[in-house]
Amino acid sequence: MSHLFSPYTLLGLTLKNRIVMAPMCQYSVTEKDGKPNDWHYTHLTSRAIGDTGLVLFEMTDVEPDGRITDQDLGLWSDEQIPAFKRIIDACHGYGAKVGIQIAHAGRKAMDATEPVAPSAIRYADEGYKTPRELSTDGVEAVVGMFREAARRAVAAGVDTIELHGAHGYLIHQFQSPLTNRRSDRYGQNLAQFGVEVIRAVKQVMPPTMPLFMRVSAVEYADGGYDIDHGIEICRQYRDAGVDMFHVSSGGEGHAGVRRPGNYPGYQVPFARAIKEALHAPVTAVGILEDAHLAESVVANGDADLVAIGRGMLRDPYWAIHAAQVLGVKPEVPPQYARAF
Numbered sequence: 277m278s279h280l281f282s283p284y285t286l287l288g289l290t291l292k293n294r295i296v297m298a299p300m301c302q303y304s305v306t307e308k309d310g311k312p313n314d315w316h317y318t319h320l321t322s323r324a325i326g327d328t329g330l331v332l333f334e335m336t337d338v339e340p341d342g343r344i345t346d347q348d349l350g351l352w353s354d355e356q357i358p359a360f361k362r363i364i365d366a367c368h369g370y371g372a373k374v375g376i377q378i379a380h381a382g383r384k385a386m387d388a389t390e391p392v393a394p395s396a397i398r399y400a401d402e403g404y405k406t407p408r409e410l411s412t413d414g415v416e417a418v419v420g421m422f423r424e425a426a427r428r429a430v431a432a433g434v435d436t437i438e439l440h441g442a443h444g445y446l447i448h449q450f451q452s453p454l455t456n457r458r459s460d461r462y463g464q465n466l467a468q469f470g471v472e473v474i475r476a477v478k479q480v481m482p483p484t485m486p487l488f489m490r491v492s493a494v495e496y497a498d499g500g501y502d503i504d505h506g507i508e509i510c511r512q513y514r515d516a517g518v519d520m521f522h523v524s525s526g527g528e529g530h531a532g533v534r535r536p537g538n539y540p541g542y543q544v545p546f547a548r549a550i551k552e553a554l555h556a557p558v559t560a561v562g563i564l565e566d567a568h569l570a571e572s573v574v575a576n577g578d579a580d581l582v583a584i585g586r587g588m589l590r591d592p593y594w595a596i597h598a599a600q601v602l603g604v605k606p607e608v609p610p611q612y613a614r615a616f
């Protein structure tokens with residue numbers, strides 16, 4: 277029996293296996309209208325055909341200036357809903373569940389004329405502008421944008437929503453002492469913005485739909501936060517309504533003394549630490565494409581789910597091939613059954 281290929285239920289969401297396709301920006305919205313197109317259709321449905329339990333749309337932004345680039349997905353208008361729905365319905369037809377990662381790039385919005393952020397601190401790399409510090413009212417308005425984007429995601433038929441609180445984007449910018457120097461309530465408690473976003477999106481999600489949140493468990497820039505701070509932030513997020521943490525790390529700036537691992541499973545200890553401290557379900561991610569390693573992460577109880585990113589760019593049928601490695605019969609569409 278395989279742990280990786282056992283079903284998993286969280287509230288009203290049941291996945292056929294523990295495999296998640298990690299959200300991955302495709303920078304492919306050629307019309308710059310935030311709507312997924314045939315590229316996204318192929319990108320996502322091919323992984324659904326490939327026996328992935330949960331397919332996550334890439335970072336999908338709550339306003340045009342919340343995009344990293346103008347080629348990113350967005351859910352700032354009801355007009356965008358049908359383009360998402362077409363892909364979600366197709367993935368459902370192949371037995372996958374679907375989530376959308378809702379986000380705002382904040383100071384990492386490269387194509388915005390004037391990016392916004394908790395504080396006017398530039399991301400120190402070529403191509404980034406000094407952001408404008410959001411007023412307190414401005415922050416509250418962005419919370420409302422997250423709520424509206426979540427409402428649209430639900431209308432498009434998602435099974436879950438993931439908030440992007442990792443990799444140095446807006447929610448992460450608020451939770452880090454490196455990028456949040458505010459004196460209002462959003463600076464007094466570094467988790468406050470995330471907490472308000474969580475409560476807002478939960479208002480528009482069906483009560484049985486779980487909320488995922490991606491977090492950077494630690495930062496690597498000098499002066500950045502460590503796992504204890506990461507856990508404390510997640511504790512507040514859990515209490516505000518997060519049902520599942522998707523545990524990543526870094527993205528806030530250049531690594532200093534502390535460096536990210538570049539070896540299989542390097543982020544799994546962070547996932548386990550959050551799971552143990554908060555008794556909350558976690559998804560592990562980061563160079564987990566060795567099928568036996570992915571199996572062991574679930575079997576050892578390090579994480580409830582395993583997300584695969586680049587491994588699925590190399591192989592859209594990663595899950596099918598993992599099943600074969602682990603001696604499990606993969607679930608494939610009837611058209612392909614004769615091959616298995």
Ligand SMILES: Cc1cc2nc3c(=O)[nH]c(=O)nc-3n(C[C@H](O)[C@H](O)[C@H](O)COP(=O)(O)O)c2cc1C
Nearest residue numbers: 298299300301334335561562563564584585586587
């Ligand atoms: C092309 C590409 C785009 C990515 N875009 C996103 C994104 O939209 N949101 C996000 O949270 N992470 C993003 N990531 C990070 C992945 O979700 C994942 O965490 C990372 O690649 C590590 O997992 P892996 O070793 O399985 O690739 C991206 C990664 C890649 C390679």
